[in-house]
Amino acid sequence: MKKESSTNSVNDTILQNYCNAHKILSKISGRWKVSILFALHENTLSYSDFKTALPPSITDRILAKQLKELQEAELIGNNKDKTKSEYFLTENGKKVLNLLQYINKLDFN
Numbered sequence: 001m002k003k004e005s006s007t008n009s010v011n012d013t014i015l016q017n018y019c020n021a022h023k024i025l026s027k028i029s030g031r032w033k034v035s036i037l038f039a040l041h042e043n044t045l046s047y048s049d050f051k052t053a054l055p056p057s058i059t060d061r062i063l064a065k066q067l068k069e070l071q072e073a074e075l076i077g078n079n080k081d082k083t084k085s086e087y088f089l090t091e092n093g094k095k096v097l098n099l100l101q102y103i104n105k106l107d108f109n
Contacts, residue, residue: 027073032058032066037097044086
């Protein structure tokens with residue numbers, strides 16, 4: 001946790017307020033978030049589907065945390081019924097994924 005009075009914290013606050021790209025990047029930074037967005041590219045997925053779609057090294061705690069944060073960022077949604085819960089990309093999530101796919105095609109070799 002950063003001190004609120006630190007230079008880094010002040011700079012981060014300024015960037016959050018004035019730079020849309022920084023806002024978006026901060027919402028998708030974190031373990032597995034980009035992988036989760038790519039996994040939702042073509043299908044809705046249940047929690048257990050993520051466990052098979054993502055590398056086995058992701059823990060249940062981290063997966064649940066990242067799914068929650070992506071929902072709070074309104075990049076993914078969750079349809080729940082009595083028997084199943086399925087995650088899907090929101091319209092903003094689709095836009096961010098399109099940007100990520102474009103970035104993925106860049107060649108910096």
